[in-house]
Amino acid sequence: MRGIVFDADHTLIDFNADAVNAYERLCARCGARADGTGFLAAAYRKWEEHGLHRVDTERVLRGFHEIYREYVADLFSLASQEEPALSGREGEYIGLLSEEGKPLGASLETVARLSERYPIFVATNGLSAMQRGRLRAFAPYVRELFISEELGCIKPDAAFFSAMIARTGIPAGELLMVGDSYASDIVGGRAAGMRTCLLGAAGGESGADMTISRIEELLERL
Ligand SMILES: [Mg+2]
Numbered sequence: 743m744r745g746i747v748f749d750a751d752h753t754l755i756d757f758n759a760d761a762v763n764a765y766e767r768l769c770a771r772c773g774a775r776a777d778g779t780g781f782l783a784a785a786y787r788k789w790e791e792h793g794l795h796r797v798d799t800e801r802v803l804r805g806f807h808e809i810y811r812e813y814v815a816d817l818f819s820l821a822s823q824e825e826p827a828l829s830g831r832e833g834e835y836i837g838l839l840s841e842e843g844k845p846l847g848a849s850l851e852t853v854a855r856l857s858e859r860y861p862i863f864v865a866t867n868g869l870s871a872m873q874r875g876r877l878r879a880f881a882p883y884v885r886e887l888f889i890s891e892e893l894g895c896i897k898p899d900a901a902f903f904s905a906m907i908a909r910t911g912i913p914a915g916e917l918l919m920v921g922d923s924y925a926s927d928i929v930g931g932r933a934a935g936m937r938t939c940l941l942g943a944a945g946g947e948s949g950a951d952m953t954i955s956r957i958e959e960l961l962e963r964l
Contacts, residue, residue: 753941843878865902
């Protein structure tokens with residue numbers, strides 16, 4: 743193995759903590775009552791309603807970033823029904839979210855140590871400024887960040903993986919794709935000929951070459 747590609751959300755960084763923190767900071771700023779837990783639940787519900795979890799559909803493969811912006815706007819129109827001060831503030835929320843980036847578990851230490859042995863890359867579906875901001879703590883250890891909005895395609899699209907693999911300069915079979923999403927990280931990585939590692943699987947057949955429950959297990963298994 744000659745390189746490792748990590749997914750970002752729920753693998754390296756804590757989406758739930760970041761969303762709640764950004765939302766609570768926004769509420770504090772505009773004097774709204776902050777219910778971070780309710781906001782997070784609504785965020786997941788709206789994510790599904792907008793079909794963003796269906797990365798295997800043409801609609802999401804082609805329109806992910808547009809749908810993503812519609813989803814955030816919809817989430818805020820819902821939130822502003824209870825807290826009118828939040829109306830139209832989704833752009834501000836996205837800005838605050840880009841300042842977050844809580845490492846998940848021991849991810850930062852693990853990536854730092856692995857970077858002494860392998861080139862490290864990150865592959866993430868999301869908005870460019872937001873993901874670059876949230877991943878800044880990892881920047882010293884990461885050779886290149888591959889963000890779907892910049893590549894113009896998302897995981898698990900073959901176009902995303904082939905563009906990324908070409909830019910790493912490492913043959914696909916020598917790269918390990920590590921992520922928590924079977925549909926994006928494992929399906930996409932396998933189809934591209936990469937080795938795959940599923941994080942957080944509850945045992946059983948994962949379809950990945952390797953399954954881990956905590957990211958630091960990579961330090962012993964690689
Ligand atoms: Mg993920």
